[in-house]
Each structure stands twice: as structure tokens, then as C-alpha cells.
Amino acid sequence: MRIDLHTHSTASDGTDTPAELVRNAAAAGLDVVALTDHDTSRGYAQATAALPAGLTLVTGAELSCRLDGVGLHMLAYLFDPDEPELLSERELVRDDRVPRAQGMVAKLQDLGVPVTWEQVARIAGDGSVGRPHVAEALVELGVVASVSDAFTPDWLADGGRAYVGKHELDPFDAIRLVKAAGGVTVFAHPAAVKRGQVVPESAIADLAAAGLDGIETDHMDHDPATRARLRGLAADLGLLATGSSDYHGSRKTCVLGEFTTDPEVYGEITRRATGAFPVPGAGGTAA
Numbered sequence: 001m002r003i004d005l006h007t008h009s010t011a012s013d014g015t016d017t018p019a020e021l022v023r024n025a026a027a028a029g030l031d032v033v034a035l036t037d038h039d040t041s042r043g044y045a046q047a048t049a050a051l052p053a054g055l056t057l058v059t060g061a062e063l064s065c066r067l068d069g070v071g072l073h074m075l076a077y078l079f080d081p082d083e084p085e086l087l088s089e090r091e092l093v094r095d096d097r098v099p100r101a102q103g104m105v106a107k108l109q110d111l112g113v114p115v116t117w118e119q120v121a122r123i124a125g126d127g128s129v130g131r132p133h134v135a136e137a138l139v140e141l142g143v144v145a146s147v148s149d150a151f152t153p154d155w156l157a158d159g160g161r162a163y164v165g166k167h168e169l170d171p172f173d174a175i176r177l178v179k180a181a182g183g184v185t186v187f188a189h190p191a192a193v194k195r196g197q198v199v200p201e202s203a204i205a206d207l208a209a210a211g212l213d214g215i216e217t218d219h220m221d222h223d224p225a226t227r228a229r230l231r232g233l234a235a236d237l238g239l240l241a242t243g244s245s246d247y248h249g250s251r252k253t254c255v256l257g258e259f260t261t262d263p264e265v266y267g268e269i270t271r272r273a274t275g276a277f278p279v280p281g282a283g284g285t286a287a
Contacts, residue, residue: 003032003261005058005269006075006188006216006244010125011035011043012062013132015249018043019050022281026052028256032266032278034058034077034244039093040128041081051281058269058278062188063178064093066168070197071158072187074174075216075242078273079183086177089169094128096167101129103164104156108134111161113143131156132251147251151195158196175211182275186214186242191230192221201233208237213272218243218259240265 008014009021016024018035021043025033033055035047044059051057060077079086101120108115115137123140124133135150144150153160169177171187178185187207191198204215217230218241234241243259246252270278 012037018047053283079181080275083181214240
């Protein structure tokens with residue numbers, strides 16, 4: 001089995017619609033794909049309706065968190081999307097995205113960049129607007145060569161010249177809320193230093209003690225030595241070790257199935273989850 005547990009659609013900051021994403025996942029030879037848009041479950045219905053036969057969909061989300069001033073992302077799988085407390089927190093994060101992005105546009109304008117809110121809103125479309133959409137505007141304007149080049153201290157990285165914060169969950173609260181909603185938590189790309197400051201491994205141990213289920217070890221932002229170190233850390237802490245592409249369509253260079261999760265680890269994730277269940281494909285045709 002080929003299992004990719006971290007992808008994004010136009011419901012957040014990917015470029016594939018949820019329907020396109022599941023069809024592309026099947027075409028890439030995946031057996032299981034997780035839809036983990038940022039702080040939203042809005043793409044579930046379309047992805048489920050389009051799900052090809054032979055592909056299983058894991059519903060999830062990537063939750064925006066912050067610990068001691070350091071941003072981090074928590075992957076949440078197979079939770080009940082209607083559980084009120086977790087839903088309320090996700091809505092707070094989403095509602096803060098528009099004023100945050102508008103604040104980044106204002107800072108960029110102060111820096112002499114001719115970006116406009118209308119441009120960023122056009123790029124975001126129906127998705128939850130975020131830094132990648134602002135970054136793409138910078139690419140369109142020729143300010144940077146790629147989206148990843150915008151995530152530097154000069155521009156949009158945490159603490160960068162055009163950075164604006166937003167409402168984010170405490171990761172210990174995120175673990176508690178996801179578990180209460182019947183879900184499973186995995187710390188996304190915990191050592192992605194190219195994105196900015198990361199939390200220390202002692203914090204990962206604290207999160208594990210609080211009920212964290214796993215860490216994403218195999219990811220494009222982790223070099224081979226880092227992946228090996230994280231797999232050792234996961235073993236020491238009794239955490240599941242996952243692998244994923246973090247696919248965003250054409251917005252990033254990674255491809256579906258670039259990194260995958262061991263079937264036994266996937267089986268353990270599904271065993272622990274009680275809020276929702278994987279959806280087997282039935283040959284869907286939705287646009």
C-alpha cells in the first residue's frame with residue numbers, strides 16, 4: 001500500500017480542487033490519501049463525492065498552533081468535524097486569516113511592493129487565505145522567484161518584515177480537543193528549519209506525554225539525517241512515525257506520494273480514531 005497522509009486542496013492553499021486532488025492521488029498510484037487542509041474540513045464532501053474506486057480517503061486538517069512564540073502545525077486525522085469545541089477553535093483561526101493577510105499586504109506596500117488585496121484575494125479564490133497566497137502574489141510581481149523564496153526574514157517568515165500573526169491554538173489544547181473529537185494527532189514537519197524557528201525536541205517529549213500520537217518524520221523539508229534522527233526520537237517516545245508529501249498542487253515542488261507512511265502505522269492511526277472512519281472510493285465522478 002502507498003499511503004500519503006498530508007495534502008492540501010483549494011479549500012485552503014492548494015491548487016487542486018478536492019475532486020482533482022483525489023483523482024490525481026489515484027493517478028499517482030496511491031492507495032490512501034489524507035485531505036488535511038489548513039484549519040478546515042470544507043473540502044471533505046467534494047473529495048468524497050469524487051473518490052475513485054481503489055483509493056481510500058482519510059479526512060483530516062492541519063491545525064495552526066504556537067508554543068512559546070514558535071509556530072507549529074498539528075495534523076489531525078479522523079476527528080468528528082462537527083464536534084463543537086474543536087469546530088469553534090477552527091473557525092476562530094479561519095476568521096482571523098483575512099485581516100491577517102490584509103495586514104501582510106499593508107506591510108508589503110509600506111516596503112514598496114505594489115501588491116494589492118484584490119490580487120491576493122483572486123489568488124486565494126474560495127480557499128482559506130494564507131501566507132502562500134501572499135507569497136504567490138510576490139512571485140507574480142517578480143519580487144521573488146518561488147513561493148518558498150517568500151518565506152524568509154526579508155518577507156513572510158515568522159518574524160519577517162511583512163509577517164503578521166494570527167489566532168493559533170496552544171498545541172496541548174489542540175491535542176486535547178482533537179482527542180475529545182475522536183481524532184488522532186501527528187506533529188507536522190517538526191524539524192523544518194528552513195521555514196524558521198522550530199520547537200526543541202524536549203517540547204516534543206512534553207507533547208508526547210500529553211497524548212500526541214505521532215510525528216511526521218519523512219517530509220521534503222527534512223534531510224536524510226534529520227529523518228533518521230526523528231525516527232529514533234519517535235521510537236524513544238513511543239510515537240508513530242509518518243511520511244507524507246505535503247502536496248499543494250502547483251504551488252510547491254513536492255509530488256503526491258513523494259514520502260509515504262508505513263501501512264502498519266496507518267492501521268494504528270485508524271485503530272485509535274473514533275470520530276470518523278476512512279472512506280473507501282466508489283468510483284466517484286464529481287467535478
